[in-house]
Amino acid sequence: MIYLVEEGYIMKTFGGITLVREVPGVIQNVNECVLCNCQIISRFVYKLILPNNIIENACCAHCGIIRQYQLGDNVIQALCNDFLTDRTVSASLAWFVMNSSLRVGCCRPQILSFENKEHADKFVQAFGGKVFSFQETLESIHIKQVREKRC
Numbered sequence: 399m400i401y402l403v404e405e406g407y408i409m410k411t412f413g414g415i416t417l418v419r420e421v422p423g424v425i426q427n428v429n430e431c432v433l434c435n436c437q438i439i440s441r442f443v444y445k446l447i448l449p450n451n452i453i454e455n456a457c458c459a460h461c462g463i464i465r466q467y468q469l470g471d472n473v474i475q476a477l478c479n480d481f482l483t484d485r486t487v488s489a490s491l492a493w494f495v496m497n498s499s500l501r502v503g504c505c506r507p508q509i510l511s512f513e514n515k516e517h518a519d520k521f522v523q524a525f526g527g528k529v530f531s532f533q534e535t536l537e538s539i540h541i542k543q544v545r546e547k548r549c
């Protein structure tokens with residue numbers, strides 16, 4: 399029990415103990431972003447499929463793409479969800495909207511993913527920002543990272 403408290407899995411409260419997060423099983427820290435440790439919301443999750451059945455979850459396309467850049471060729475596939483329909487899309491085929499005025503995501507710059515370029519264009523018409531392909535997003539984030547040196 400003391401071990402668990404020290405590890406942060408449970409927290410001592412007045413009434414006894416409270417489970418603060420699940421004890422890791424096969425999949426580790428599935429609810430936490432691999433990059434910034436913030437809570438993952440399924441709608442914004444960005445999944446990186448790695449060799450040996452390892453899956454890393456990032457909280458949003460921003461963290462996901464940075465992580466993918468770090469891992470390089472080790473990433474077998476990256477998956478994200480369409481912001482409007484919640485459908486899973488292969489990140490390399492998705493369209494990304496950056497710098498829109500509608501703030502919904504967790505990280506800055508906020509990056510929203512879309513399956514359909516037309517939807518991304520319509521979103522930009524309504525809320526501003528710019529539509530990028532996967533490759534353009536990757537490059538743009540990398541340049542920003544180098545310049546700002548932080549997430």
Ligand SMILES: [Zn+2]
Nearest residue numbers: 431434457461
């Ligand atoms: Zn994150």
Ligand SMILES: [Zn+2]
Nearest residue numbers: 457458504505
């Ligand atoms: Zn995020």
